[in-house]
Amino acid sequence: MTRKYSDCFYCGGAVREELATREYHWKGKLYVFEGVPMGICNQCGEKVLKPEVGKELEKIVLKGEKPFREVVVPVYSFSHV
Numbered sequence: 742m743t744r745k746y747s748d749c750f751y752c753g754g755a756v757r758e759e760l761a762t763r764e765y766h767w768k769g770k771l772y773v774f775e776g777v778p779m780g781i782c783n784q785c786g787e788k789v790l791k792p793e794v795g796k797e798l799e800k801i802v803l804k805g806e807k808p809f810r811e812v813v814v815p816v817y818s819f820s821h822v
């Protein structure tokens with residue numbers, strides 16, 4: 742299933758669809774989605790997420806489904822390094 746993307750908003754380049762990793766922040770928590778279909782500009786690399794795809798991510802987060810896997814994310818405070 743390939744979605745139609747309009748030309749890049751920033752540079753007017755052609756946008757192709759690829760599966761990429763997308764981070765999603767919700768109520769102070771970080772969620773990571775792998776294999777998310779999104780448009781990527783051939784010229785400048787700008788990523789575009791379709792609103793319906795964004796809605797799907799939101800649905801999964803709200804449902805609180807068991808994730809495929811979990812990772813531990815190191816967090817640093819810049820003022821302490």
Ligand SMILES: [Zn+2]
Pocket residue numbers: 749750751752753754782783784785786787
């Ligand atoms: Zn572009």
